[in-house]
Amino acid sequence: MGTYNRDNDAISRFCRVLAEIPRGQVVTYGDLAEMAGYPRAARLAGQVLRRLPGDTKLPWHRVINAQGRISLPEPRAQRQRERLECEGIALIKGRVDMGKYRWQP
DNA sequence: AGGTTGACCAAAT
DNA sequence: AATTTGGCCAACC
Numbered sequence: 001m002g003t004y005n006r007d008n009d010a011i012s013r014f015c016r017v018l019a020e021i022p023r024g025q026v027v028t029y030g031d032l033a034e035m036a037g038y039p040r041a042a043r044l045a046g047q048v049l050r051r052l053p054g055d056t057k058l059p060w061h062r063v064i065n066a067q068g069r070i071s072l073p074e075p076r077a078q079r080q081r082e083r084l085e086c087e088g089i090a091l092i093k094g095r096v097d098m099g100k101y102r103w104q105p
Numbered sequence: 106a107g108g109t110t111g112a113c114c115a116a117a118t
Numbered sequence: 119a120a121t122t123t124g125g126c127c128a129a130c131c
Contacts, residue, residue: 028113028114029112029113029114030113030114030115033113038127040114040125040126040127041113041126041127041128042113042114042126042127043110043111043112043113043114043126043127043128044113044126044127044128045112045113046111046112046113047111047112047127047128047129049112050111050112051129060112063112064112065112065113065114066113066114066115067114070112071112071113072112073112076112077112080112
């Protein structure tokens, strides 16, 4: 199978990877998908994140797009920016310095 | 069933 | 540097 169908096993794989991202670091949607075992399924990562409960303890804010930009619509983008800054990740002209903060295990 | 829609991405223009 | 293009893949009409 290799296909994703609302099976919780797939979702928990995304969540497991998400939980491992260290404080003060970020990954891209594509990175998250690949680490979860779904290479080239960046949009799938976005769908999983979108469905996370609003009160999740998972570090959803550590996931940004491949250009180092926040991919959320306002007003959630503002919350993500705040959370990142709380961890010492500043956005310079709307961008995270991927060379400095991208997590590579 | 089949078309459209995204918290996407890399390569080409 | 900014846009466009083609690929991606499950959810949702």
